[in-house]
Amino acid sequence: MKLVRVIDTKRCMGCRSCVAACAVENHFTPEAPWNVMIESEGGKYPNVYRTFVTMNCMHCENPPCKTACDGVKAFAISKNELGVVLIDYDKCIGCGYCAAVCPYGVPQLNQQEPARLYPGGQATPYEALPDTQRHWTHRKKAKVAEKCTFCWHRLEKAIEDGKVDRIGKDPAYTPACDLVCPVDARFFGDLDDPGSEVAKQIGTKRAAQLKREYGAAPQVYYVLEGGEK
Amino acid sequence: MKALLRPIFSALVCVAFLPPAMAAEEAEGKWFEKSPIGAGILSDLIREGDLSPGDEYTIEVGGRFHRVHAKFMAINCVSCHADVKFPDDLQFLRREEYPIAAYPGAVDRGICLGCHRGEGALATPFYAMPAR
Numbered sequence: 571m572k573l574v575r576v577i578d579t580k581r582c583m584g585c586r587s588c589v590a591a592c593a594v595e596n597h598f599t600p601e602a603p604w605n606v607m608i609e610s611e612g613g614k615y616p617n618v619y620r621t622f623v624t625m626n627c628m629h630c631e632n633p634p635c636k637t638a639c640d641g642v643k644a645f646a647i648s649k650n651e652l653g654v655v656l657i658d659y660d661k662c663i664g665c666g667y668c669a670a671v672c673p674y675g676v677p678q679l680n681q682q683e684p685a686r687l688y689p690g691g692q693a694t695p696y697e698a699l700p701d702t703q704r705h706w707t708h709r710k711k712a713k714v715a716e717k718c719t720f721c722w723h724r725l726e727k728a729i730e731d732g733k734v735d736r737i738g739k740d741p742a743y744t745p746a747c748d749l750v751c752p753v754d755a756r757f758f759g760d761l762d763d764p765g766s767e768v769a770k771q772i773g774t775k776r777a778a779q780l781k782r783e784y785g786a787a788p789q790v791y792y793v794l795e796g797g798e799k
Numbered sequence: 800m801k802a803l804l805r806p807i808f809s810a811l812v813c814v815a816f817l818p819p820a821m822a823a824e825e826a827e828g829k830w831f832e833k834s835p836i837g838a839g840i841l842s843d844l845i846r847e848g849d850l851s852p853g854d855e856y857t858i859e860v861g862g863r864f865h866r867v868h869a870k871f872m873a874i875n876c877v878s879c880h881a882d883v884k885f886p887d888d889l890q891f892l893r894r895e896e897y898p899i900a901a902y903p904g905a906v907d908r909g910i911c912l913g914c915h916r917g918e919g920a921l922a923t924p925f926y927a928m929p930a931r
Contacts, residue, residue, distance in 0.1 A: 632926075632927035634925040634926055634927075637923075637924075637925050638925055641923055642856040644856075663856060664857075665856035665857050665858065665862075665864075666857060666858040666859075666864075667856065667858065667864065669858070670858050670864065670906070670911075671908070671911065671915070671925045671926075672908070673908045673912075673926070783912070783928065784908070784912060784916075784926045784927075784928060785916070785917065785926050785927035785928035786926065786927065787927070
């Protein structure tokens with residue numbers, strides 16, 4: 571099983587539903603966003619255009635962040651059986667090497683105190699939850715690196731329920747960001763399954779990985795304007 | 800045994816013929832400042848633990864990361880920190896959504912790629928760039 575995400579930038583209209591869904595689902599802090607939207611504009615008036623690219627962790631097959639983390643002997647970053655790259659906050663020493671080496675600028679360090687969502691410091695109901703009631707990937711700690719987990723708490727549930735084959739098909743076992751896209755610009759599933767939507771999207775739309783020159787072999791594919799680049 | 804004696808003997812000969820000033824610098828650990836040796840040898844020494852740039856693993860200035868690159872490797876700040884900006888056509892509706900520390904990063908990773916790529920790289924290979 572090779573879990574991949576496909577993002578169709580030709581369909582994306584930059585509504586940020588995926589960003590909002592991730593913020594709600596994973597309660598990312600402002601200084602360590604797990605999903606961001608990059609906008610750019612091009613062309614010359616009157617023929618102008620805008621493009622939108624959402625960036626989250628690429629869950630690389632050869633993750634440079636893990637290499638760096640192992641290099642400093644923190645061993646906080648792992649790549650698990652489903653190919654998901656995760657950070658163990660208890661092992662993270664906050665050195666920032668992962669953030670320094672990631673070609674996609676994904677891992678971000680929390681500050682001294684994980685920032686609150688509401689201005690003024692008032693805790694949201696979710697922020698007020700004690701750590702014991704949160705999934706371990708949602709336990710916010712100061713000065714540790716954070717990033718997208720492919721909604722590991724959902725994938726983990728699929729494993730527990732013995733429904734790994736339903737990942738990407740059943741909403742309960744699919745990352746939150748991939749569920750909410752109103753223009754069907756995001757897909758998640760098993761690339762090894764030729765019948766999966768991601769396999770079809772990659773095959774028919776020539777979706778490509780970004781920055782392949784780094785050899786990280788990311789597991790997020792993008793359908794780009796003008797085709798594969 | 801013979802294999803062990805040879806490097807020890809070579810080291811003794813080197814130290815014996817070192818000028819006194821140089822020997823003092825050696826003792827203070829400042830020898831590399833006046834007599835820089837190759838970056839490849841330095842990086843090997845650091846990796847093997849024969850030379851320590853400190854144990855404080857952090858990318859903050861003064862930590863090991865910057866000591867390795869700026870001090871031991873003698874890389875000028877601007878070699879990495881030049882041209883660090885977002886493209887002019889990039890727009891951010893909410894700046895905090897994408898901190899400046901992220902893409903394209905405080906340092907363009909393309910600069911890191913020069914040394915940290917693939918097998919046989921001068922530096923620790925972070926990027927599994929396919930062999931050419």
